[in-house]
């Protein structure tokens with residue numbers, strides 16, 4: 001028996017996530033990412049046949065390619081993520097935290113600290129395969145669950161070897177708050193924690209805010225989840241924000257990102273906090289928008305800590321450039337554990353058997 005991992009997309013640059021794991025004679029697709037840039041084709045899915053699809057979270061670069069797959073292929077995701085599937089797409093529930101069996105393979109999931117309903121995925125084969133999806137250890141709202149041990153770790157390296165703590169990001173954004181700002185953000189991710197932070201900053205500075213209805217709806221959903229699915233201590237602030245009315249002419253606006261451009265918001269500066277498309281890079285270069293990261297992915301030292309934590313022998317940094325000097329930097333960080341090729345084949349670990357796992 002052998003195991004194969006084929007990274008169809010997501011290795012070598014910030015690109016859609018699509019990873020096929022072949023184990024026990026079955027083929028599982030981890031994530032089905034769609035194009036990050038409007039209009040780009042999704043090429044990895046052409047002619048692809050798998051036994052099941054497991055989706056980590058509802059961001060476009062992880063779920064947007066589902067429409068390219070055979071609609072009959074069984075698909076697993078958490079109920080909150082399912083609402084982002086193409087209309088009518090059948091799905092089966094993945095636990096927010098727990099173990100289920102998919103195609104005879106034990107699949108454990110846990111909170112990834114990145115988005116509403118988002119999970120990491122652990123396959124109980126070959127000493128463990130851990131796929132972080134998008135993950136963050138610094139969220140003020142979303143918990144991160146410690147994953148089981150894994151010989152192979154496929155980790156979110158979207159930030160490359162960047163390693164700035166979240167507090168430094170927050171401090172840098174604070175310095176812009178004295179002018180009218182619009183923050184376009186993914187509504188199921190950092191939007192929720194930024195909403196709470198902006199509300200507290202607005203109160204401290206006597207500023208007015210408005211929060212997009214879709215972001216409010218997701219905060220309400222988060223508050224209604226079992227308390228163990230959010231960081232402790234935030235409930236009061238969430239409830240207060242939901243009770244707060246939007247200002248008619250706010251100086252700070254948190255909006256769901258719908259590809260807004262600077263021209264759509266006269267009188268405001270757009271402040272982006274995440275990935276910039278090429279057109280937005282051009283806007284930034286022309287001083288038309290502001291940019292300051294709000295951490296929602298693993299920074300380098302956290303990625304290494306996670307690789308250590310699971311005891312990985314092979315670590316694949318995903319969603320980042322592996323051209324030099326990046327490759328050498330990753331080699332320095334990970335040592336011989338670094339694996340930077342799109343395929344990873346291995347014979348079944350002699351001390352590990354599928355039968356050693358039992359469903360939780």
Ligand SMILES: [Zn+2]
Nearest residue numbers: 057059114134
């Ligand atoms: Zn994401």
